[in-house]
Amino acid sequence: MATKKIALVWFKTNLRLRDNECLLRAVAENDEVIPFYCLDDQLLRTTKFGFKKAGDFRLKFLRESLQQLDSDLRGVGSGLLLLKGVIEKEIFWLANKHGAQKIYAEKEVAPEELTTQKKVTDELLILNCAISTFECRNLFHSSDLPFSIERLPDIFTDFRKITEKTVAVRPVFPAPSVIKSPPIAALNLTLPDELNSISISIDQRASIQFKGGEQAARQRLQYYFFQTQALSSYKETRNGMVGERFSSKFSAWLALGCISAKEIYREIKRYEIIYGSNESTYWLVFELLWRDYFGFCMEKNGKRYFLNSDSLSSGSMSQEHFETALTNWINGTTGVSFIDANMKELKLTGFMSNRGRQNVASYLCNNLRLDWRYGAAYFEQQLIDYDVCNNWGNWAYLAGVGNDPRTNRVFNINKQAATYDPDNTFQHLWLT
Ligand SMILES: Cc1cc2nc3c(=O)[nH]c(=O)nc-3n(C[C@H](O)[C@H](O)[C@H](O)COP(=O)(O)OP(=O)(O)OC[C@H]3O[C@@H](n4cnc5c(N)ncnc54)[C@H](O)[C@@H]3O)c2cc1C
Known part of the structure; x- marks a missing residue:
């Protein structure tokens, strides 16, 4: 009798059924598939810039998205298996347990994500289990x-x-109508405390109450x-x-x-x-x-983004001055009301408009003259919509260290406030 073809589908930042080539291919090419998400310990750590990689707004949105994905997968006969820990160890364990011959995953482009993928690929070599990647972004x-x-x-x-x-x-790929999987435990029972216990709520003044899924x-x-x-x-x-x-x-x-x-x-x-x-x-x-x-x-x-800190002139700045300036920026207490209103919005909602993001980034780089990477790292923690390419790319671009380097991306904050918030509605909303 021929052995059953079993594959794993590794969900990362493609938490959907429709237009998901990884999932569709896995279902078409195998007898059974096991969809899983791994809450990587790396996502829960604090970075060298002193911020969490994923703050509570992001984690809440992630939990909601996973719950929806699990429910949608159950609707077609499957479910979402949740792992937590050191990602390459967890995936090895899962592949080994089920005798999986292949893993279907989203293609990565950013350095950390590529390193993780390499570690997983190396571990799986022992099991003769290969990774196929697909562009989903x-x-x-x-x-x-x-x-x-x-x-x-x-x-x-x-x-x-x-x-x-x-x-x-x-063209958009359709969602699979049926997925054959071994029994998968209900997600609610396997949610780790790091996701389960988050009770943060988005401030009522937010532009939108985001819900994942x-x-x-x-x-x-x-x-x-x-x-x-x-x-x-x-x-x-x-x-x-x-x-x-x-x-x-x-x-x-x-x-x-x-x-x-x-x-x-x-x-x-x-x-x-x-x-x-x-x-x-x-x-x-x-x-x-x-x-x-x-x-x-x-x-x-790739890595060049993360290394480059040419905009940094905080070299001559005392540590105390640096910390005070950064803390005031984060808390919205710089004394520049347009900046402060935007930073308060980010702190209390996990979102900021594109206009706001450009101004606060320019202010950090050009007025405060701080290392732009601290700003990007705070955004990474705080933004519900954090995307490694968009965040680090936009910051590098504004700091003048990206692939299109120019030094004149300096925003006149007062002029911007007068143009985009002429009657102070936005500033009033967040500062009173
Ligand atoms: C310093 C800085 C950091 C940023 N960090 C992120 C981030 O982590 N994640 C993120 O998704 N966007 C980021 N952006 C881009 C942009 O601000 C947001 O995508 C946008 O504000 C989200 O709101 P929206 O969906 O209503 O955008 P809309 O104006 O409705 O635009 C539609 C979509 O187009 C894309 N888009 C729009 N502007 C940009 C842009 N400048 N760069 C890349 N994509 C864009 C987004 O996917 C957005 O959802 C950043 C911009 C700056 C200046």
Whole structure:
């Protein structure tokens, strides 16, 4: 009798059933699959910058996304197995226990994630179990680009102009209708305390009360596109700072892959057929291209981002001065009300508008003259929508140390406040 083909599906930042090539391929090519997520000890540690890698807002959103994924997997006959610990040891244990011959996983591009993947691959060699990876993050597939990643243009506009003309977004994969798996224990029983005990709530003044999971992502898309048609005025409102409608707020769901960029793109195209295309419908695709670009930049530049601290002039600064300046920035007590309002919002909600992020990052680098990596590391802890490529890429870009280095990305904070918060509504909201 032929041996059963058993595979593991490693969920990471692709926590969805639809448009998930890893899952679909695994189901098609094997007799049984075991979907799992591993809460890596690394995610729960404090970094060398003194911040947690994932703060409570992020962990809460992760828990909700995992619960939804488990429920969706159970709906098609499977379930989500939750592991916790040293990732390569845990996966080895699981593969060994089930005699898995293959692991299907999302392709990684960032240094830490690649190191983890390498450790897992090395451990599994002993079991003769191979890892196959699939691109799940971007609109464009890297093999459809008309240049190699090494030759990725250093300027976004060059990237956009070439790719817009020559690259097509691939179709969305359907969700599998049935998944055959061995029995998997209910997720609620296996949730570790680090996830279970989080009771943080998002401040009521937040632009949006984020809830993790594929279902909530799709509800948000329905709301922003088809219920309110806010998409048709996105270009005019996207620099706003207050309320649910000024921008899509897709970022948190995209960060954990509760929805794919390709699916959002397909829905934009469907929307355009019904309500018409305009500059705003185009602009959301434009922003998704920025997201792709930062993904490809990470693949190209890798470790260089994390090492580079050219903007750092805190070398001559005393430790005490450095700590006071950083603490005031974090707590929103710098005395510059536009900065303080944004930093309070981030602290109390885990979100900040794009306009806010640009200003507080510029302020940290250019006014406070602190090492930009501390700002990026605090964002990593705090942002519900933390995405390694977007966060470190945007910070490096603003600090002038990215692939498009310029030293003049200095924001005039008073002018920005006057333009984007002319009647102080935003500052009032967070500072009173
Ligand atoms: C210093 C700094 C740090 C950032 N850190 C992150 C991060 O960790 N995670 C993250 O998703 N975004 C990050 N961004 C980008 C951007 O601020 C957020 O994606 C956006 O504010 C999220 O809100 P939204 O979904 O309503 O955006 P929308 O304006 O509705 O845009 C739609 C989508 O396009 C993408 N997008 C928009 N702007 C950018 C951009 N500048 N770079 C990359 N993608 C973009 C996002 O996926 C976003 O969800 C950062 C920007 C700055 C300046």
